[in-house]
Amino acid sequence: MPLKSKQPRIAPLEPPFDAGVEDVVRELGPPIGLFRVWARRPALARGVAGWGRYYFSRESALTVRQRELVIDRTTALCGAGYEWGVHIANFAEKAGLDAAQVRSLAGGGPADGCWNAADRAVLAAVDELHATADLADATWAGLVDAAGEDGALDVLLVCGWYHAVSFTVRALRLPFEPGTMGPDSP
Template sequence: MSSKPRMSPVAPPYDEETGRLLAKWMPPGSDMEPLLLFRLLALHRGLTGRLHPMASGLLNHGVLPPRDREIVISRITARAGAEYEWGVHAVVSGPAAGLERELLDAFVTQPADAAVFDAHTRLLVTAVDELHDQATVRAATWRELQVIYDDAQLVELLVLTGWYRTLSTVITSVALPLESWAARFPVTSLPS
């Protein structure tokens, strides 16, 4: 990632409309400064307002188990080289969903068939890798996924992967700086 961002996120003090928009992206009662990603998206207020329901729906109202959701997010952001997003999830959402740091690091450093992944995790990692590399899931992988997930969950898995791939594209394209408190990629990583 470039050391100099290509765009500057909105900065405080925020005008009233921007403040309301950013508050929607933060957990209720949070006194934390809005994430740089949210502040970057706020450069396009109309789009940001339309994106929020999608983001909230996937994170707060999804039908995938939280652990599975975070596996998908961690792998796609790692594969896409979005250290910013991977690092935020590695500190906040991943551990909350029961993912240990060793596993989170493995999403960055290990191939899908690595011994560190149990069979369930390996299947999700394989599906994400196929979506990243070919924009589709191979028939054999799809059949395995159908054994575990219903149709609604499968649609969500595809959209979740695509959503975080989209965010990764924004993050890497603008060289968004990392949050000071977020995790960093392990030194060794897979090619994106």
């Protein structure tokens, strides 16, 4: 899990923000710590915001549930408790995840009895991508059956993106957002 630190390595910007930073923070979404760190570099933040708008829009080939399975499992596997906590707090209910499924995402696996076949295929792909940076033909076929070819492509990209986000939040030592906890919390 995340290394313990009293202070983040790069402090998130604090309000009041100048007009340019205010606009960037608003583009990113709720003013969580990670977004306020990215806002220190407005061009970077705008690029991230564009990516996020796509994957959190109806344009993505993934359902909300599939997207959250990918994000939650990836961040748990990467030990990125900050990001895992943000997503569980904000999206688990919207994705229809129950308590057993949240526990499984944190420390179980695709074979756990709480998953249907389609969920298992998505989670197996995430686990294999995390372990090998590739997918066996059978894993690919299962993912395409569960999410379609366009959805499979989105799984690859979302999983990769949330590896980058996980690296960022861990290395920055960001403290948990209020009302969130990591996958290893009681």
